[in-house]
Amino acid sequence: MTRQEAEAALAKLDKDGAFVVRDSSKGQSEHPYTLMVLMEDKIYNIKIRKRGDQFLLGTGLHHKTSFPGVRAMITHHAHIPLLLIDAKDHNPETQRPLCCLLHPVGPQQ
Numbered sequence: 001m002t003r004q005e006a007e008a009a010l011a012k013l014d015k016d017g018a019f020v021v022r023d024s025s026k027g028q029s030e031h032p033y034t035l036m037v038l039m040e041d042k043i044y045n046i047k048i049r050k051r052g053d054q055f056l057l058g059t060g061l062h063h064k065t066s067f068p069g070v071r072a073m074i075t076h077h078a079h080i081p082l083l084l085i086d087a088k089d090h091n092p093e094t095q096r097p098l099c100c101l102l103h104p105v106g107p108q109q
Contacts, residue, residue: 077101
Protein backbone atom coordinates (compact mmCIF):
# COMPACT_ATOMS: atom_id res chain seq x y z
CA MET A 1 0.00 0.00 0.00
CA THR A 2 1.37 3.43 -0.90
CA ARG A 3 1.35 6.37 1.47
CA GLN A 4 -1.52 7.96 -0.48
CA GLU A 5 -3.58 4.73 -0.39
CA ALA A 6 -2.95 4.39 3.35
CA GLU A 7 -3.98 8.00 3.98
CA ALA A 8 -7.18 7.49 1.98
CA ALA A 9 -8.02 4.28 3.87
CA LEU A 10 -7.44 5.95 7.25
CA ALA A 11 -9.55 8.96 6.25
CA LYS A 12 -12.35 6.70 5.03
CA LEU A 13 -12.47 4.76 8.32
CA ASP A 14 -12.24 8.06 10.24
CA LYS A 15 -11.79 6.63 13.75
CA ASP A 16 -9.22 7.68 16.35
CA GLY A 17 -6.79 4.81 16.79
CA ALA A 18 -7.07 3.63 13.18
CA PHE A 19 -3.68 2.50 11.91
CA VAL A 20 -1.83 0.85 9.07
CA VAL A 21 1.71 -0.48 8.69
CA ARG A 22 3.11 0.07 5.22
CA ASP A 23 6.46 -0.42 3.53
CA SER A 24 8.71 2.59 3.99
CA SER A 25 8.82 4.78 0.92
CA LYS A 26 12.60 5.09 1.43
CA GLY A 27 13.06 1.31 1.28
CA GLN A 28 15.95 1.27 3.75
CA SER A 29 16.82 -1.91 5.64
CA GLU A 30 17.19 0.01 8.93
CA HIS A 31 13.76 1.64 8.41
CA PRO A 32 11.69 -0.98 6.57
CA TYR A 33 8.17 0.13 7.60
CA THR A 34 6.10 3.13 8.61
CA LEU A 35 3.26 3.07 11.12
CA MET A 36 0.48 5.50 10.17
CA VAL A 37 -1.98 6.44 12.92
CA LEU A 38 -5.13 8.57 12.76
CA MET A 39 -5.86 10.69 15.83
CA GLU A 40 -8.04 13.79 16.08
CA ASP A 41 -8.34 14.14 12.28
CA LYS A 42 -4.57 14.07 11.86
CA ILE A 43 -2.39 11.32 10.40
CA TYR A 44 0.92 10.62 12.12
CA ASN A 45 3.71 8.79 10.29
CA ILE A 46 6.07 6.95 12.64
CA LYS A 47 9.19 5.14 11.45
CA ILE A 48 9.52 1.50 12.38
CA ARG A 49 13.24 0.88 12.68
CA LYS A 50 15.05 -2.43 12.66
CA ARG A 51 18.10 -2.84 14.85
CA GLY A 52 19.49 -6.37 14.70
CA ASP A 53 16.53 -8.69 15.27
CA GLN A 54 14.49 -6.05 17.16
CA PHE A 55 12.00 -3.39 16.01
CA LEU A 56 11.66 0.11 17.49
CA LEU A 57 9.37 3.06 16.82
CA GLY A 58 10.38 6.55 15.76
CA THR A 59 13.77 8.15 16.05
CA GLY A 60 14.62 6.53 19.36
CA LEU A 61 14.31 9.79 21.27
CA HIS A 62 10.85 9.08 22.70
CA HIS A 63 10.21 5.40 21.99
CA LYS A 64 12.97 3.22 23.39
CA THR A 65 11.07 -0.04 23.85
CA SER A 66 12.08 -2.72 21.35
CA PHE A 67 10.01 -5.65 20.09
CA PRO A 68 10.85 -9.00 18.47
CA GLY A 69 8.47 -8.20 15.60
CA VAL A 70 6.00 -5.67 14.24
CA ARG A 71 3.02 -7.77 15.37
CA ALA A 72 4.32 -7.69 18.97
CA MET A 73 4.71 -3.92 18.70
CA ILE A 74 1.11 -3.51 17.49
CA THR A 75 -0.23 -5.85 20.20
CA HIS A 76 1.66 -3.89 22.87
CA HIS A 77 0.31 -0.54 21.67
CA ALA A 78 -3.24 -1.86 21.44
CA HIS A 79 -3.16 -1.71 25.26
CA ILE A 80 -0.37 0.78 26.06
CA PRO A 81 -0.91 4.25 24.53
CA LEU A 82 1.58 5.54 22.03
CA LEU A 83 2.83 9.14 22.27
CA LEU A 84 2.15 10.85 18.94
CA ILE A 85 4.54 13.61 17.94
CA ASP A 86 4.12 16.02 15.04
CA ALA A 87 7.59 16.44 13.56
CA LYS A 88 6.59 19.89 12.25
CA ASP A 89 5.57 21.17 15.70
CA HIS A 90 8.65 22.38 17.57
CA ASN A 91 6.73 24.06 20.40
CA PRO A 92 7.58 22.28 23.69
CA GLU A 93 4.29 23.55 25.20
CA THR A 94 2.16 21.61 22.71
CA GLN A 95 0.01 18.90 24.27
CA ARG A 96 1.01 15.66 22.54
CA PRO A 97 -1.79 13.14 22.13
CA LEU A 98 -1.66 9.56 23.37
CA CYS A 99 -3.35 6.86 21.34
CA CYS A 100 -3.82 3.09 21.40
CA LEU A 101 -3.75 1.19 18.11
CA LEU A 102 -7.38 0.08 17.94
CA HIS A 103 -8.58 -0.19 14.34
CA PRO A 104 -6.33 -1.93 11.79
CA VAL A 105 -6.90 -0.71 8.25
CA GLY A 106 -6.38 -2.83 5.16
CA PRO A 107 -6.20 -1.91 1.48
CA GLN A 108 -9.77 -3.06 0.84
CA GLN A 109 -11.27 -0.62 3.36
